Amino acid sequence: MSQSRNIPPTVLIIGSGVFGLGTAYALAQRLEYRNTKITLLDRLEFPAQDASSIDSSRIVRPDYPDAAYSKLASQARKYWRRDFGADGRYTESGLCLLLDETDENNGRDYLNKSLENVRDKLGLKVGRREEGGKITVLNDLSDIREVIKGMDGDLGRCGYVNWTSGWAQAEDAMKYLRTLVEETGRVKFRRTELKQLLFKNGDTVEGAELTSGEQVTADLTILATGAWTPKFLDLRGIASASGQILTYLDLTQEEQDRLGSNPSILNESNGMFIIQPSNRVLKVARHGYGYANPTTIPHPERPESGEEITVSLPRTKTDDPNLNVPLEGTKACREFLARYLPDLADRPFTHTRICWYTDTPNSDWLIDYHPKYKGLFVTTGGSGHAYKFLPIIGDRIVDVLSGKDRNQFGAELRKKWQWPKQKFRQDHVWTDGWRGGRKGMVLDEELTRAKL
Numbered sequence: 001m002s003q004s005r006n007i008p009p010t011v012l013i014i015g016s017g018v019f020g021l022g023t024a025y026a027l028a029q030r031l032e033y034r035n036t037k038i039t040l041l042d043r044l045e046f047p048a049q050d051a052s053s054i055d056s057s058r059i060v061r062p063d064y065p066d067a068a069y070s071k072l073a074s075q076a077r078k079y080w081r082r083d084f085g086a087d088g089r090y091t092e093s094g095l096c097l098l099l100d101e102t103d104e105n106n107g108r109d110y111l112n113k114s115l116e117n118v119r120d121k122l123g124l125k126v127g128r129r130e131e132g133g134k135i136t137v138l139n140d141l142s143d144i145r146e147v148i149k150g151m152d153g154d155l156g157r158c159g160y161v162n163w164t165s166g167w168a169q170a171e172d173a174m175k176y177l178r179t180l181v182e183e184t185g186r187v188k189f190r191r192t193e194l195k196q197l198l199f200k201n202g203d204t205v206e207g208a209e210l211t212s213g214e215q216v217t218a219d220l221t222i223l224a225t226g227a228w229t230p231k232f233l234d235l236r237g238i239a240s241a242s243g244q245i246l247t248y249l250d251l252t253q254e255e256q257d258r259l260g261s262n263p264s265i266l267n268e269s270n271g272m273f274i275i276q277p278s279n280r281v282l283k284v285a286r287h288g289y290g291y292a293n294p295t296t297i298p299h300p301e302r303p304e305s306g307e308e309i310t311v312s313l314p315r316t317k318t319d320d321p322n323l324n325v326p327l328e329g330t331k332a333c334r335e336f337l338a339r340y341l342p343d344l345a346d347r348p349f350t351h352t353r354i355c356w357y358t359d360t361p362n363s364d365w366l367i368d369y370h371p372k373y374k375g376l377f378v379t380t381g382g383s384g385h386a387y388k389f390l391p392i393i394g395d396r397i398v399d400v401l402s403g404k405d406r407n408q409f410g411a412e413l414r415k416k417w418q419w420p421k422q423k424f425r426q427d428h429v430w431t432d433g434w435r436g437g438r439k440g441m442v443l444d445e446e447l448t449r450a451k452l
């Protein structure tokens with residue numbers, strides 16, 4: 001990394017999701033940035049309803065095969081257990097990770113390594129919950145049925161429950177963080193849309209050009225536009241938007257009472273998951289390879305050149321209010337329901353949503369200065385797992401930004417998040433080991449198929 005770490009007099013953060021808002025909060029609190037003017041802009045009113053960071057729930061778990069994320073998640077959880085998670089923003093329901101007999105996506109490896117980490121590196125006690133166990137290993141279907149009540153379907157072959165995992169009310173916690181940022185009085189919020197970065201001399205970014213035509217200059221521009229980021233930089237082979245399916249259905253009070261104290265369920269063999277039902281709503285979703293939405297755009301770094309590139313970008317209900325999950329996706333959720341909760345298999349979905357991951361080839365985030373453009377720092381690449389770090393992610397981002405590690409394993413994290421030396425040869429369709437659904441699905445093809 002070659003960029004100067006001088007304290008910038010002005011910082012422009014673009015994107016107010018977990019990465020952007022988290023960065024704003026950490027910057028606003030650090031003494032060395034006390035004279036820095038911080039502006040945070042987003043294209044939509046906060047909370048942006050199609051942002052990845054905004055939803056009814058996100059799983060909070062230290063269950064990672066990678067010990068660094070596991071430890072980082074366990075640090076974040078301390079905050080979830082305190083103020084951050086108060087007033088219903090965090091529920092420590094437990095998380096049950098399951099495997100099927102057939103495990104085409106190699107979720108077994110992910111699960112076994114995660115178990116090793118939480119047991120051996122985090123030191124969580126193994127045993128039955130009633131006996132103080134934090135991790136309960138499930139060796140067969142009857143073990144699974146003992147921890148998941150009121151579901152007598154074909155739940156899986158084996159797995160474990162981590163009783164120290166839970167879920168966050170994602171939108172509420174984002175609102176909580178926004179209030180904390182507002183209270184610092186240090187951040188100017190603007191609702192306005194980035195058109196393109198302001199490139200100068202082919203080696204510097206000086207701020208942003210907005211769709212209104214206005215130019216906002218800054219000594220440091222921080223791009224935190226989530227799955228939209230490939231619209232503003234050529235990230236082919238580095239980061240790409242993949243559309244993931246979410247479905248919601250209403251429960252009766254009797255069903256809520258029957259299912260409401262269960263842990264959330266993650267099937268690592270097919271990527272399907274059910275969050276602990278709350279307020280009589282059940283959410284069924286898939287951690288999948290997702291849909292690509294190939295879009296041809298002017299080359300974002302050379303917009304005047306006439307050159308075009310094709311990248312996957314989000315399409316959301318903001319673009320098309322009638323956009324719903326394709327039939328392929330609702331079928332996957334129905335089949336999962338038919339297996340786990342047969343009595344709900346035909347219950348209409350109250351709504352469905354395609355929510356966009358910013359995938360990287362190995363699911364590590366991308367948090368670094370741009371290797372080519374001075375004045376540009378990029379923080380994205382959540383890859384479907386960054387939400388849980390909300391209370392601490394900004395601090396880690398500012399560690400990288402300022403070159404000062406405050407975390408005991410900061411150097412290890414910095415290495416993971418650094419700008420890749422090589423682009424992956426294929427753009428899109430990468431895997432972190434346990435994605436579900438078909439590989440290589442294209443959103444338009446799946447939407448058309450549904451109409452045939």
Ligand SMILES: Cc1cc2nc3c(=O)[nH]c(=O)nc-3n(C[C@H](O)[C@H](O)[C@H](O)COP(=O)(O)OP(=O)(O)OC[C@H]3O[C@@H](n4cnc5c(N)ncnc54)[C@H](O)[C@@H]3O)c2cc1C
Pocket residue numbers: 014015016017018019020041042043044048050051052053054057058059060192193194195224225226227228244245246285355356357358379380381382383384385386387388389
């Ligand atoms: C379906 C789904 C399930 C997930 N489940 C989990 C989970 O259980 N646990 C977990 O830890 N993580 C989970 N994640 C991942 C987590 O939610 C994301 O990693 C995280 O929210 C990404 O934050 P972000 O800031 O990168 O993106 P976003 O939250 O999308 O923020 C990007 C912001 O940039 C703004 N923006 C975009 N373009 C422009 C522009 N031109 N001008 C101005 N602003 C712009 C957008 O409006 C948006 O507000 C899940 C993600 C999805 C999609």
